[in-house]
Amino acid sequence: MNRYTNLLVAIDPDHEEQPALSRALDIARKSSAGVKLTLFLAIYDFSYEMTSMLSAEERQAMRSGVLRQREEWVASLVTAQDTQGVEVIPHVVWHNRPYESMIAQVFDSNHDLLVKATHEHDKLGSVIFTPTDWHLLRKCPCPVLLVKEHGWPENGKILTAVNVSSENETHIPLNDKLIDESNAMSKLLNAEVNLVNAYPATPVNVTIELPEFDPASYTDAVRGHHLLEMKALRQKHGIDEAQTYCQEGLPEDVIPAVAKQLDAELVILGTTGRVGLSAIFIGNTAEHTIDQLNCDVLAIKPDGYVSPLAPNLS
Template sequence: MNRYTNLLVAIDPDHEEQPALSRALDIANKSSAPVKLTLFLAIYDFSYEMTSMLSAEERQAMRAGVLRQREEWVTSLVEQHDTSDVSVVNHVVWHNRPYESMIAQVFDGEHDLLVKATHKHDKLGSVIFTPTDWHLLRKCPCPVLLVKEHGWPANGKVLAAVNVASENEAHIPLNDKLINEANAMSKLLEAEVNLVNAYPATPVNVTIELPEFDPASYTDAVRGHHLLQMKALRQKHCIDEAQTHCQEGLPEDVIPAVAKELDAELVILGTTGRIGLSAIFIGNTAEHTIDQLDCDVLAIKPDGYVSPLAPNVSLG
């Protein structure tokens, strides 16, 4: 059974090249089930709202004209591809917050995957002006596939980033979900599934404050614990030891390093959807990692996740 059959594809209004559309068509063409693509574009021009010389009706007519022009542009993008075996519809809206309009469409259209091209963000700007990608990682109810320029060759590698030693019980079913997702994508891509897990280095302050502390023994114990947990997880899912990678370091350093070493075409991450001040000051591993990767990223929410933008969910 194909995992994704109802895709929402975010169109980039500033570029003729549309990696998200190309990737969505890749998925559709490889699928054994019929796939529907909804090409989504949110546009907004504040100058149309501030034209006091025009009546409300005239402003509405101007907006309608802009929407028609952009719909024609999206249609021209589609015509550059062979879509004879794919159902494609266009949806262009006037909205000043693209991520909110995308998530609303995910709910309205019951989409099972959101596909969007991503670009490297300015680090300072990402803190002050949170990019649309970050909002989607935190708040989109369905999986989000962030597309980069890396290709999807046959017999490639899919890398699932797991957390095998977390005390948070939510990570146990999330690890299983990530591996199941990796297995499904590997069948679609004819790729090999790999697992990666990062374990923490010995805290420097402990070594300084406790002279009798043996950092080598501590590191060996931590590594041994993670290797044991990784062994249990890979055996549970029938994955070879050679396809598991357990390395010391921060996840945002280890995951991109292993992905580069494998030349993975897809990295699958879990994201808990942290929002508010904790997201600003702490951030999510997925957010710290995506800019370091030169391949696509599939971000998965844990089961039971409820988006703060879901209909009938209070944001108060």
């Protein structure tokens, strides 16, 4: 059964080409179940709020006119695609924070996947202005599929990033969830599931401060531990040893390197935020990794994740 049947597709207002829409239609066509796509566009023009010469009613009328124009444009995107057999609903809203409006829509309509095109962010700009993609990774309650230009060929490769370190027990159920998602996508795409895990290198300061420290033995012990844990994980899920990669280095370096080696069409990784009301942070591994990948990324939250933008139902 397809996990994703109610997709929210983020429309890029600045381009005619819409990779997110194309990818969402790929999913819909490959699915054995009926799939609904909501094409979502948030627009905002500050000048409409600051025009003091117009009354509130006139400003609202102008906003409504702009919304209608953009709705017509989104509808034209649909007619340019082959959407036969797929339910497609355009939805345009007036909102000055696109990521907040997207997440509100996810909650309102119980979307099970958010699909958005992405690109490499300017490094300096990323520090000053947090990209919408990163807000979605941190705060969106449903899985987020970030689409790049890489195609989805038949008999392709899916790379799933797992963490087999025993230091954090939350990684155990998340690893299982990531592999379950990978198997579901594998059936949808007719693709091979591969696992990758990165383990840390020997800290340089330890070898300097402790002359008697044997870095080779330490590295062998760490590698051995991770290999054993990876073996247990792959055997648990019936994955061949040839489809598992356990390499020394930082995840944001190892994952893109293995993805490039495999020419993977999709990388699946977890965004491990804190569970409960404090679930507003994720490690920056996902963010650093995404910019170095030239393929799609599916980001999965752990069970129990609560978005900081969840509606207050009290």
